Amino acid sequence: MFRIALISMFLTSAALATTTALFTDRTNDPLCTQTRPDVEGPYWIPDSPQRSNLRDPGDAPMLDLYFSVVDQDCGPIPNAWIDIWHADADGDYDKKGWGYRGHHFADGAGYSILETVIPGLYPGRTSHIHVKVQGDSPSIFTTQLYFPDVPENDDDFFYHPDLEVSVIEVDADGNMIAEFHFVVEDRHGCPDINGDNYVNVSDLLTIIDQWGLANAPADVNDDDIVDVSDLLMVVGNWGECE
Numbered sequence: 001m002f003r004i005a006l007i008s009m010f011l012t013s014a015a016l017a018t019t020t021a022l023f024t025d026r027t028n029d030p031l032c033t034q035t036r037p038d039v040e041g042p043y044w045i046p047d048s049p050q051r052s053n054l055r056d057p058g059d060a061p062m063l064d065l066y067f068s069v070v071d072q073d074c075g076p077i078p079n080a081w082i083d084i085w086h087a088d089a090d091g092d093y094d095k096k097g098w099g100y101r102g103h104h105f106a107d108g109a110g111y112s113i114l115e116t117v118i119p120g121l122y123p124g125r126t127s128h129i130h131v132k133v134q135g136d137s138p139s140i141f142t143t144q145l146y147f148p149d150v151p152e153n154d155d156d157f158f159y160h161p162d163l164e165v166s167v168i169e170v171d172a173d174g175n176m177i178a179e180f181h182f183v184v185e186d187r188h189g190c191p192d193i194n195g196d197n198y199v200n201v202s203d204l205l206t207i208i209d210q211w212g213l214a215n216a217p218a219d220v221n222d223d224d225i226v227d228v229s230d231l232l233m234v235v236g237n238w239g240e241c242e
């Protein structure tokens, strides 16, 4: 069963002002199957600026999108990297600058909030948001997010209902609060704790440094304690990550 967690926070949007956000806790959810991937498309630019608020003053309709990132065991992925790019409200991409582009990191429980606008339509596509997500695995997951009840969804080759955001609230001006839960590849295949694409002595030293801690990055097998089982995973996967 889902458990609803109440997380208090302030949103910068006046129209969407609320101090309480609803996140659905996917821990123990038996349905943590990997999120459906979708094509990258032609407009991704690497090395976007770090920011979770992509809005400019006066942008409308506003979208506040609550993310959670979990692995296929439904365990939260702390500090997951989330890279976003999408068209503006008129359906145009910024191909020269960083308009509506940015990356941010989930918090220690795998949650984050994106503040942006609802993307407009452009020829051949329904409204969508491009996303890349990376947890502890070296692989980067790429997909697109869509919105329910958009007529153009039915004519978009890439649209899939599994990738719709869940709408929490829409106000009279069309400003929306919604959420999406990413389930991405877990870290088990490569216990590269420090993310340098090698399992080596630096990872071993991190395990020793975090020995006995619960929910620490060095808990590579997610058994809630850094111990000899994590040490053995590192030793057993020594070398370059695939």
Ligand SMILES: [Fe+2]
Residues within 6 Å of the ligand: 041, 043, 087, 125, 128, 130
């Ligand atoms: Fe696109």
